[in-house]
Amino acid sequence: MISPAWVWAISGSLFILGAAFLVLRRQLIAMVIGLELMINAANLNIVYYAARRGDAAGLAVAFLVIAAAAAEAVVGLSLILALLRSDEAAETDRLQELAD
Amino acid sequence: MTEAAFLLCGAGAVVFAALALFQRTLYGSALCLLGVLLQVAGAYFLAGARLLGLLQVLVYAGAVMVLLVIAVMSSPPRLARPFAGTPPAWLGWLALLLPFAELLAFLRLAGPADGAPWRWTPGLETQTASLLFGAYAPLTEAVGLLVLVASLSILREEP
Numbered sequence: 001m002i003s004p005a006w007v008w009a010i011s012g013s014l015f016i017l018g019a020a021f022l023v024l025r026r027q028l029i030a031m032v033i034g035l036e037l038m039i040n041a042a043n044l045n046i047v048y049y050a051a052r053r054g055d056a057a058g059l060a061v062a063f064l065v066i067a068a069a070a071a072e073a074v075v076g077l078s079l080i081l082a083l084l085r086s087d088e089a090a091e092t093d094r095l096q097e098l099a100d
Numbered sequence: 101m102t103e104a105a106f107l108l109c110g111a112g113a114v115v116f117a118a119l120a121l122f123q124r125t126l127y128g129s130a131l132c133l134l135g136v137l138l139q140v141a142g143a144y145f146l147a148g149a150r151l152l153g154l155l156q157v158l159v160y161a162g163a164v165m166v167l168l169v170i171a172v173m174s175s176p177p178r179l180a181r182p183f184a185g186t187p188p189a190w191l192g193w194l195a196l197l198l199p200f201a202e203l204l205a206f207l208r209l210a211g212p213a214d215g216a217p218w219r220w221t222p223g224l225e226t227q228t229a230s231l232l233f234g235a236y237a238p239l240t241e242a243v244g245l246l247v248l249v250a251s252l253s254i255l256r257e258e259p
Contacts, residue, residue: 010110014136017117029126029171033133036164037117040140044110051147056227059149060236063228066155067243071250073164077171078254084174 007048014041028083032076039069106146113139126172130165137161151225 014037021034043062050058113136120132137160145153232240 006107007110010107010114013114014117017114017121020121024121027126027175029168029175030129032168033120033129036133036160037120037136040113040136040160044113044140044143047144047147047149047152051149051224054224056224056231059152059224059228060231062149062152063155063232064236064239064243066152066159067247070159070164071243071247074167074247074250075253077167080171081174081254084171084176 004048004052007045011041011045011048014038014044028080029077032073032080035076036069036073039065039072043069102146106143109139109143109146113143126175127169130168130172133168134161134165137165148224151228 018034018037018041021037022031025031025034043065046058046062046065049055050062116132116135116139120129120136123129123132137156141153141156141161144150144156
């Protein structure tokens with residue numbers, strides 16, 4: 001029998017590593033990877049407790065989170081591709097404002 | 101046994117995420133992210149959410165990863181410097197060690213397990229589908245529309 005603390009630890013670790021991606025990496029694509037890690041960390045917790053308690057609503061919410069996260073990834077990556085097409089570097093230190 | 105496998109998948113996801121953070125190339129990071137997504141899908145499957153595990157593989161490890169790899173392939177080679185400025189070495193070590201310290205702290209502070217046996221609830225996925233296309237149908241439709249609008253964002257505006 002495992003303690004739920006294991007799941008908190010795993011999802012918390014994934015969340016911290018995703019946040020570290022956002023802080024330490026300078027490429028926008030790497031920042032999208034970090035966001036995906038953070039979303040997966042949250043979803044892992046939701047699914048664990050929903051499955052453990054037999055709560056179908058929790059699993060439905062996790063399904064909706066996966067779909068919304070996929071949409072977020074598509075929008076983020078298409079913005080990055082648009083930047084690359086316009087000969088801008090997709091790096092954070094060269095983009096100070098959205099207007100750039 | 102199932103719980104041990106669940107923990108193994110979770111620990112594998114953390115290790116892949118730590119590896120992804122310190123890859124010098126975006127390809128390496130994307131491959132490690134694929135490892136994380138597959139491990140999380142395995143954890144979903146072992147938790148009894150088989151439909152979600154399948155969706156995780158199809159949507160995340162399939163579609164989103166393809167898009168990510170295309171974006172990486174479109175990146176110019178000048179994106180070679182992976183880190184913001186020159187971060188101090190202690191910050192990298194902190195990012196690597198903090199999750200493991202957190203894991204140890206949780207285990208140290210955690211009380212005993214609540215004793216409830218962990219078994220799959222029969223019919224849970226049927227109930228989930230009933231909710232998604234019953235009470236939560238407007239939400240499901242809204243998220244479907246969101247995905248459709250998001251996929252339109254990749255269209256290029258003609259000059």
